[in-house]
Amino acid sequence: MARIALAGFMHETNTFAPIKATWQDFVRAESFPGLTQGTDILDVFPGINIGTGGFIAQTRQLGHTLLPIAWAETVPSAHVTVEAFETMSDLILQGLREQQPYDAIYLDLHGAMVSEQFQDGEGELLRRVREQVGPDMPIVVSLDLHSNTTQAMLDLSDGLIAYRTYPHIDMADTGARAARYLDALLRELSDNSSFKPAKARRALPFLMPMIGQCTMVQPTLGVYQELERLEQSLPGLRCLSFTPGFPPADIWDCGPVVTAFADNQDTADQAADALYHYILAREADFVVPMLAPDTAVIKAMQSNSHKTMVLADVQDNCGCGATSDTTGLLAAMVRNKAQNCVLGVLVDPAAAAAAHEAGLGAEIELAVGGKLFTEGDPPFHARWQVTGLSDGKFLCTGPFYKGVNANLGPMAVLTTGGVSVVISTGRMQAADKEMFRHIGIEPAETKILGLKSTVHFRGDFTDIAEDVLIVEARGAFIDRPEKLPYQNLRPGIRTSPLGQPFLGPRLA
Structure with a gap:
């Protein structure tokens, strides 16, 4: 059985918010657990609706050995401070050095973290991890449904497993899915040590208001039903995810994204394209009225x-x-x-x-x-x-x-x-x-x-x-993205369903 290193660093960043996320915010706990390190992770998280909790439970059932490092989260806010980002990143990297040897890494991330120095917090953390452990170490990541999923996250990982419910009642289930995905990947590697999953990413051309992302009602309910249909019907498709994004993040990669991991590139592209076009055809349905x-x-x-x-x-x-x-x-x-x-x-x-x-x-x-x-x-x-x-x-x-x-x-x-x-x-x-x-x-x-x-x-x-x-x-x-004073979006993305395109900071 495999030895799997485990860590988590989660923050959902509203770059327009007035309060930043400091290191002390990550240390103390208000809702979800605060900073937790080492074997305490194995005691604290089982039974809690968090990706790490589900991953631990499923991995134990599969018979693998867990090497817990560190986990921290705080409530969404403005940018993660330099101190907080560097301190937590260093804890994870140090733990990965100390826990060697291991066969794979699981990271419980959000996907919408913006620090004071990096627009793509998760991408930067993955870059540092990948640089340390090398290109062949399997790295599987669970993501929040509101992840602004970047190309770097895709390139630097071997699997991105995102929540499928909003309200997020499946966070622990997502961790369990990540464990099963990683287990299957490790079994494949035991037969073919050079195997690498093919990957595809498709970014939708419009921002999706949060109230339009609820999976209990249409149109988002239908999106995830189609996602599951594609997963079941396409042989060789290992994982398909849709992350509607977190609109109040003024970054280049803000917005909805489809990602696919498969045994071959044709299958990954076919799955990503199919779900992309399904969503795009329903763009107008993501507008939800509000009352004074x-x-x-x-x-x-x-x-x-x-x-x-x-x-x-x-x-x-x-x-x-x-x-x-x-x-x-x-x-x-x-x-x-x-x-x-x-x-x-x-x-x-x-x-x-x-x-x-x-x-x-x-x-x-x-x-x-x-x-x-x-x-x-x-x-x-x-x-x-x-x-x-x-x-x-x-x-x-x-x-x-x-x-x-x-x-x-x-x-x-x-x-x-x-x-x-x-x-x-x-x-x-x-x-x-x-x-x-x-x-x-x-x-x-x-x-x-x-x-x-x-x-x-x-x-x-x-x-x-x-x-x-x-x-x-x-x-x-x-929650009307078109009203936000964006400066950093990628030019051309519509700031609301069927809305006006972002033309850049001087013309928007």
């Missing part, structure tokens, strides 16, 4: 259903690099006198501290939110009652964050009229019911539930929702 905050709140208030109306505050999603502290939707809820209405989770450490100091049941005058994203709506001032307090520690049970021990620091529920807002100290996308339940709110019992999330909330909240309304409130994550 007041319009969404009023529509939700008019519902007569016993189920919850879910309002997605998609542009203030920290899972896309936003601050999760804007107040546009909150103000609309209060302004329209909504009842049995909850918004979460809004990041405001000072407000959480003030609520804890005042105590449960106290009434306080307080301005919440609007402190991190200063281009958004101002802090929302009201007289609040403190109706819930917690230490921010809870075990996630939903399909996206499953198994994660969250630690968001002091949290509070502040209520004014019929509107309550869940306040946190740390940042975490509102994608798990336990974020509310642990502090005394049962999501299914609310009439209106506002969630600072773009798509991941659907994994755990769809079952309680009468309807989901997409809200266009202000935030640091702009």
Whole structure:
């Protein structure tokens, strides 16, 4: 059986966001685990919906020996600092030197990392790894569905295995698929030591809004159904992936990409071309309408259903690099006198501290939110009652964050009229019911539930929702790519489905 080195370095970079990712952000944990090294990786990750967790479980079943090195991730934000990128890269490279000998390498990466010095963070890390281990070492990589998959990532790896669901309920499954892919590759190499999989990459000519990438509905649902059909029908096709991309990354390679790995070049090209043209023919279907905050709140208030109306505050999603502290939707809820209405989770450490100091049941005058994203709506001032307090520690049970021990620091529920807002100290996308339940709110019992999330909330909240309304409130994550002030895209790519092409920084 083989000896396989394992490492992970994950970040989704919104280059338009106000907060950068420092080394300390990677070290500490808020949602997914922070910096984890050595054999601790084998203890921490099994049972968590993360690629590394699935890879470990599947590799153990296959009988291979794992050589864990280091793993780190932090919430999406602006650029990864030089210190953070270099420190983590050095940990991985040093570990690869110390763990020799090994037969293959598995890397758990995101695909949309931008550092202060490199537009293609993953490509640069792979370049350094490949330079150290040589051209013949098998390197297999799992990627996020939102990867901006570059030619360098393709050239420097022997397999790119991407998530197929958004919400990402298949992250662990993707790690398991990567393990099976690598196992098959190693078996092939044992019979033919010179074997190299043929590769193909096709970049789509338009940017795809995040809300149009949800795999629970069309058109993206159909894309992955076609992908699986092609995988099953083309002999010799080892892996086919589609990464719709992460639009708020102002880099040359931003955008949707199809990649294929096969036994021969004709099969790789055939698979990549087929899926590319399938997607291109449906370009117009990736446009999803959004509602103004007041319009969404009023529509939700008019519902007569016993189920919850879910309002997605998609542009203030920290899972896309936003601050999760804007107040546009909150103000609309209060302004329209909504009842049995909850918004979460809004990041405001000072407000959480003030609520804890005042105590449960106290009434306080307080301005919440609007402190991190200063281009958004101002802090929302009201007289609040403190109706819930917690230490921010809870075990996630939903399909996206499953198994994660969250630690968001002091949290509070502040209520004014019929509107309550869940306040946190740390940042975490509102994608798990336990974020509310642990502090005394049962999501299914609310009439209106506002969630600072773009798509991941659907994994755990769809079952309680009468309807989901997409809200266009202000935030640091702009989900209309055509509105972003790009400077570095490749010329000619359309900045929205059927939209205008990017002509360059001086002409755009």
